[in-house]
Amino acid sequence: MRKPFGIAFIACLAFLLLFTSQPPTEAASLVKMGSANGDVWDLQFRLNTAGYYTEKPDGHFGAVTADAVRRFQRSYGLPADGVVGAQTWTVLKKVSVNRAELDQLAKLIxxxxxxxxxxxxxxxxxxxxxxxxxxxxxxxIAAVIFQPRAFTAIDDGQFWLTPNATAYRAALDAVRGWDPSNGCLYYFNPHVATSKWIWTRPQKITIGSHIFCM
Structure with missing residues (x-):
């Protein structure tokens, strides 16, 4: 009666060894001087939205891109080597947006x-x-925006309206660090809000129709 168990155990062990030994498929791309691919285009677009790169993205990692990367790295306390590895990518993606994310942010605004x-x-x-x-x-950005019950415009379908140029400018200003909310994580319109919970959040500032809170 032990033999089938032994065979099953060996098969399971082989399966685990096979799949745990595989390299991760979502490893961060390393880009540096001389790189030329879609990741460089994404890098340049993100650096542009964050205010570090002023040229038109072209997908080629040259001296101007390297200088922008080093300035970004210095701003965030990273080794300023001009090489974009996992650490730089992680920080950059927290403070910038790609093309699709800029569209999503403008739509929400x-x-x-x-x-x-x-x-x-x-x-x-x-x-x-x-x-x-x-x-x-x-x-x-997408996960934040589409988190269940996070934003009224998602629930009522207004999110899919076409944003105007002002919304895009506002999105870029927000990405580049202008924060009139003073660090708030929530906002609501007191005249239409139905949630009792939102009133329990510490309020910091009122701008127009919205109260911004923590």
Missing amino acids: YSEARGESYTGQVAVGAVVMNRLRSKEFPNS
């Missing part, structure tokens, strides 16, 4: 705050960026 002042629109974008950097929330 437009659908949630198009009737607000420009400062109020930036503040809504800043809340998303604050959540992205917080350990209490998901680690991507």
Whole structure:
């Protein structure tokens, strides 16, 4: 009666050895001087949205890109070697957006705050960026925006409206660090809010129709 168990054990062990020995498929791409691929284009776009790269992204890692990378690394206390490995990618993705994420952030700002002042629109974008950097929330723009019951515009479908140029400018300002909310993670309109819980959050500032809170 032991023989089938032994065969099964060996088979399971072989299976585990086979799959645990495989290299990770989502390893961070390393890009440096001379690299030329889609990751470089993404890097340049992100550095541009964060305010470190002013050229048009071209997918080629040259001296201008290397200089932008080093300035970014110095700003965030990273080794300023001009090489973008796992550590630099991790930090960059917390403080920047790619093309699709910029579109998503602009959509959210437009659908949630198009009737607000420009400062109020930036503040809504800043809340998303604050959540992205917080350990209490998901680690991507899309996951933050589409987290269940996080934003009214997702629930009522207004998120899918086409954002205007002002919403895109507000999104870029929020990504680049302008935070009129002063670090807040939530906001609500007191005239339409139905959640009792949101009133329990510490309130910091009111901008237009929204109260921003922690």
